[in-house]
Amino acid sequence: MQSPDQPVLRDIVLIGGGHSHVGVLKTFGMRPVPGVRLTVICRESRTPYSGMLPGYVAGHYSFDEVHIDLRRLAHFAGARFFRDEAIGLDRDARKVLCADRPPVSYDLLSINIGSTPGMNDVVGAAEFAVPVKPISAFNERWVQLRNRVRERAGATRIAVVGGGAGGVELALAMQYRLRNDLKSTGRDPDELVVHLLSAGPDILPTHNARVRRAFSRVLAERGIKVHRGSQVTEVAPGRLRVADGSTLDADDIVWVTRASGAPWLRATGLELDDDGFIRVTGTLQTVTDANVFAAGDIASMVGRPLEKAGVFAVRQGRPLAGNLRRAVQGQPLANYRPQQRWLALISTGDQYAVASRGALGFQGRWVWRWKDWIDRRFMARYSELPAMPAAPRAQPPSIQLGDDEAAQAISAIAMRCGGCGAKVGASVLGRALGGLRPIERDDVLIGLHAPDDAAVVRVPPGKAVVHSVDFFRAFIDDPYVFGMVAANHALGDLFAMGAEAQSAAAIVTVPPGLDAKVEDDLRQMMSGAIAVLNEAGCALIGGHTGEGRELALGFAVNGLVDEDLAQVMRKGGMRAGDVLVLTKPIGTGTLFAAHARQLARGAWIDAALETMCQSNRLAARCLFDHGATACTDLTGFGLLGHLVEMTRPSGVDAELDLTALPVLDGAEECSTAGVVSSLQPANVRLRRAIRNQAEVHRHPRYPLVFDPQTAGGLLASIPADRAAACVEALRALGYAQASAIGRVLPQGDALAPIILNAG
Numbered sequence: 001m002q003s004p005d006q007p008v009l010r011d012i013v014l015i016g017g018g019h020s021h022v023g024v025l026k027t028f029g030m031r032p033v034p035g036v037r038l039t040v041i042c043r044e045s046r047t048p049y050s051g052m053l054p055g056y057v058a059g060h061y062s063f064d065e066v067h068i069d070l071r072r073l074a075h076f077a078g079a080r081f082f083r084d085e086a087i088g089l090d091r092d093a094r095k096v097l098c099a100d101r102p103p104v105s106y107d108l109l110s111i112n113i114g115s116t117p118g119m120n121d122v123v124g125a126a127e128f129a130v131p132v133k134p135i136s137a138f139n140e141r142w143v144q145l146r147n148r149v150r151e152r153a154g155a156t157r158i159a160v161v162g163g164g165a166g167g168v169e170l171a172l173a174m175q176y177r178l179r180n181d182l183k184s185t186g187r188d189p190d191e192l193v194v195h196l197l198s199a200g201p202d203i204l205p206t207h208n209a210r211v212r213r214a215f216s217r218v219l220a221e222r223g224i225k226v227h228r229g230s231q232v233t234e235v236a237p238g239r240l241r242v243a244d245g246s247t248l249d250a251d252d253i254v255w256v257t258r259a260s261g262a263p264w265l266r267a268t269g270l271e272l273d274d275d276g277f278i279r280v281t282g283t284l285q286t287v288t289d290a291n292v293f294a295a296g297d298i299a300s301m302v303g304r305p306l307e308k309a310g311v312f313a314v315r316q317g318r319p320l321a322g323n324l325r326r327a328v329q330g331q332p333l334a335n336y337r338p339q340q341r342w343l344a345l346i347s348t349g350d351q352y353a354v355a356s357r358g359a360l361g362f363q364g365r366w367v368w369r370w371k372d373w374i375d376r377r378f379m380a381r382y383s384e385l386p387a388m389p390a391a392p393r394a395q396p397p398s399i400q401l402g403d404d405e406a407a408q409a410i411s412a413i414a415m416r417c418g419g420c421g422a423k424v425g426a427s428v429l430g431r432a433l434g435g436l437r438p439i440e441r442d443d444v445l446i447g448l449h450a451p452d453d454a455a456v457v458r459v460p461p462g463k464a465v466v467h468s469v470d471f472f473r474a475f476i477d478d479p480y481v482f483g484m485v486a487a488n489h490a491l492g493d494l495f496a497m498g499a500e501a502q503s504a505a506a507i508v509t510v511p512p513g514l515d516a517k518v519e520d521d522l523r524q525m526m527s528g529a530i531a532v533l534n535e536a537g538c539a540l541i542g543g544h545t546g547e548g549r550e551l552a553l554g555f556a557v558n559g560l561v562d563e564d565l566a567q568v569m570r571k572g573g574m575r576a577g578d579v580l581v582l583t584k585p586i587g588t589g590t591l592f593a594a595h596a597r598q599l600a601r602g603a604w605i606d607a608a609l610e611t612m613c614q615s616n617r618l619a620a621r622c623l624f625d626h627g628a629t630a631c632t633d634l635t636g637f638g639l640l641g642h643l644v645e646m647t648r649p650s651g652v653d654a655e656l657d658l659t660a661l662p663v664l665d666g667a668e669e670c671s672t673a674g675v676v677s678s679l680q681p682a683n684v685r686l687r688r689a690i691r692n693q694a695e696v697h698r699h700p701r702y703p704l705v706f707d708p709q710t711a712g713g714l715l716a717s718i719p720a721d722r723a724a725a726c727v728e729a730l731r732a733l734g735y736a737q738a739s740a741i742g743r744v745l746p747q748g749d750a751l752a753p754i755i756l757n758a759g
C-alpha cells in the first residue's frame with residue numbers, strides 16, 4: 001500500500017481488468033513502489049476468470065466463484081479504481097480518453113482489454129448472433145439465452161459458430177446446462193439440438209490429433225452435430241448461410257470465432273497487426289511507444305504469435321508488473337519468454353476434461369478435478385487477500401526526478417508533515433479549472449465567467465434565498481465520482497426544502513504534490529462536481545482551494561424559493577396519519593466502512609455509488625406535488641436522527657417498519673458483522689428516542705437506522721391517500737427503491753417518539 005504521506009510522483013494507468021492486470025495489481029499491492037500510483041480503468045468492477053467460464057455455463061460454479069472482485073483487489077493494491085470505458089488515447093499529452101469522465105493522465109500505460117468478436121466480416125452476425133466476447137459481458141447474454149430456451153415451446157436449435165477450444169468447450173457446457181434446465185421443468189431434454197460449425201476441416205486446429213479424436217468422440221456421444229469445413233458467410237434471423245451455399249436453421253446463434261482488437265485502438269497511432277491487436281516487443285512494450293505496454297489477448301508479440309488464451313494473459317502478469325516497476329524507476333527491462341508448450345485443460349461440461357500439451361493428450365474425471373483445483377487456487381489468490389501492514393510514512397522515492405519535480409516533491413513532503421493549509425498556486429488552479437464549463441445563469445451577475453473578489457447574484461423579485469453548506473473528506477479513491485457525490489450531497493439540502501438550486505461556491509482541499517498531479521486530481525474532482533451542478537441548473541460561482549493531508553470537497557450552496565414560503569418543505573409539519581416515504585435505500589455508512597477494510601464486495605460499492613450520484617431534484621418535486629407535509633434529506637445523523645428532527649418540531653410520534661426499509665445490497669451483512677461508520681456511535685446515542693428498543697435491538701436492520709448517509713435520499717411525510725401514488729411516481733422517475741416505510745402517529749404520553757415495527 002502507498003503511504004498517504006507519500007506524494008504521487010508517477011502514475012501507472014492500467015486499462016482493463018484482464019488476467020494480466022489482476023496479477024500486476026496483486027504484485028504491486030504486495031510490494032509497492034514509493035511515489036508510484038496505480039489507477040485501473042475498467043468497465044466492470046468484477047472481471048471474469050476465463051478458465052472457469054465454461055464451468056459456470058455448465059452450472060458447476062456460481063457467478064461470484066468465477067469473477068475476481070477488481071474493485072476490492074484495487075483497494076488492496078492501493079490503486080485507484082475508475083469504473084469507466086477507455087475510448088481513445090492522446091499519446092502526446094499522455095492521457096487516456098474515457099467515455100464518462102475527463103481524460104486520465106499517465107506516465108506509463110498498460111492495456112489488457114481482451115479481444116472483441118470479429119463479427120463485422122460476416123453479414124448479419126453483429127445483429128443476429130450472440131457474441132461470447134467480450135467475456136465480461138457474456139453473463140448477461142447467457143442468462144437471456146437460457147430464458148429464451150426455457151420460454152420457447154417445443155424444440156430449440158442452437159448453433160455455436162467456431163470450432164476452436166472456446167467453441168467446443170462452450171457448446172458442450174451449454175448443452176449440459178440447457179438439458180438440465182429442460183429436465184428441471186419436466187421437459188424432454190432432447191428438445192434441444194446443438195450444432196457446432198467449424199470453418200476449418202477439423203475442430204480444435206491448434207491441438208494434437210489425440211485431443212481432436214477425444215473431442216470428436218465426446219461430441220458424437222453427446223449428440224452435438226459437428227459441421228466441419230463450414231465457414232459461415234451470412235447470418236439472418238433464425239438462419240445461417242455457409243460458404244458452400246447451404247443453410248442451417250437455428251433459434252440462437254452463438255459466436256465464438258477468432259476475435260479482433262477493439263476498434264478504438266486504430267485511432268491511437270499504435271502499430272496493430274492484421275487483426276487489430278497491438279504489436280508488442282518481448283518487454284511487452286508496444287513497438288510504437290515505450291511508455292505504453294500491452295498484455296493478454298490484445299497484445300500481438302512480434303515474431304512470436306501466441307494463441308489467444310487466458311493462460312498467456314495470466315502468465316504475462318508477473319513479467320508485465322516487473323517491467324512496469326523497472327520502467328518507472330528508469331531501470332533496464334527484461335524480456336518475457338513465453339513457454340514453447342502449454343497445458344490446456346478443456347472441459348466437456350459434465351465434470352470431465354481433456355488435457356492437451358504439445359503432442360500429449362489425456363482425459364478423465366480426474367483431469368476435471370485437477371483443473372478445478374488449479375482454477376480454484378488461482379481465484380483464491382485474488383479473493384483471499386492478505387492483511388497488509390500499515391504503510392510506513394513517506395519513504396525515499398526510487399524515481400528519477402528532474403530538478404523542478406524534485407523541488408516540488410520535497411516541498412510537498414514538508415507540507416504534508418505539517419498538515420498545511422496553504423493556498424494552491426494560481427497557475428495550477430488555472431490549468432486545472434481552465435477547461436471546466438460551469439453553466440451560466442442570468443441571475444449570476446459576477447461569477448466565474450468574470451471572476452472578482454466575490455460573486456454577485458441577483459435574487460429575482462418575489463424570491464427568497466435558501467443557504468446551506470456541506471464539506472467532507474474523500475471516502476473513495478475516484479476523484480471524479482467523489483466530486484459528483486459531494487455536489488449531490490450539498491444540493492440535497494436545497495432540494496429537501498423544495499428550492500431551485502441557483503449557485504454554489506466550492507471549498508477544496510488537495511494533498512500537496514507535483515503540480516501536474518495536483519492539477520489532475522483537481523480537474524477530475526471538479527469535473528464530477530460540475531457535471532452534477534450543471535445538471536441541477538446550479539452555477540458554480542467561485543471557491544477556495546487549499547492544501548491539506550487528504551482530498552476533501554464541500555460547497556456553500558444557494559437556492560431560490562417563493563418569498564411567501566408556499567413551496568418550502570420544512571422538517572416540522574408532519575401530520576398524524578401521514579405515511580413516511582423514503583426515496584433512496586440506506587446503508588452507505590456501513591458499506592464504505594467495510595470498503596475501507598476490504599470487506600465490501602465491489603458490486604455493493606458500485607450500487608451504493610450509483611444511488612449517491614442520483615440527484616434528489618426530481619424526487620423533491622414529486623414529493624411536493626403529492627402534498628408532502630414535511631421533508632428532509634438523509635445525511636450524517638442517519639434515518640432515526642433525521643426522523644426525530646422531523647417529529648420534534650411537528651409535535652408527533654412515528655412508527656417505522658424495519659422490513660419495509662429500502663436497504664443497499666450488502667449493508668445488512670456489513671452492519672450485522674459489526675462494521676459501522678465512525679459516526680455511528682454518536683448516532684446510536686439517540687436510541688433513547690426508540691420506545692420499544694428492548695424488543696427490536698436484535699433485529700438485523702436495527703443498526704441501519706443509525707447508519708450515517710452520504711448523499712442519501714429524501715424522507716417525507718405524505719398524506720395517506722396519496723402515498724401509494726407518490727411511491728409509484730417516484731419509481732417511475734428512476735428512484736427504483738422508493739418505499740413507504742412507516743406512519744406518523746399522534747403524539748403520545750411516552751417520552752420516546754419512535755416505534756420500530758419489526759413484524
Ligand SMILES: Cc1cc2nc3c(=O)[nH]c(=O)nc-3n(C[C@H](O)[C@H](O)[C@H](O)COP(=O)(O)OP(=O)(O)OC[C@H]3O[C@@H](n4cnc5c(N)ncnc54)[C@H](O)[C@@H]3O)c2cc1C
Nearest residue numbers: 016017018019043050086113114166296297309310311313
Ligand atoms: C468460452 C470461452 C472459454 C475459454 N476458456 C478458456 C480456458 O479455459 N483457458 C484459457 O486459457 N483461455 C480460455 N479462453 C480464452 C480467454 O477467454 C481469453 O484468452 C482471455 O479472457 C484473455 O484475457 P485478457 O486478460 O487478455 O482479457 P479479458 O479477460 O477479456 O479481460 C479484459 C478486461 O478489460 C475490460 N475492458 C475491455 N475493454 C475495455 C475498455 N475499453 N475500457 C476499460 N475496460 C475494458 C473488460 O471489461 C475486462 O475486464 C476462453 C474463451 C472463451 C470464449
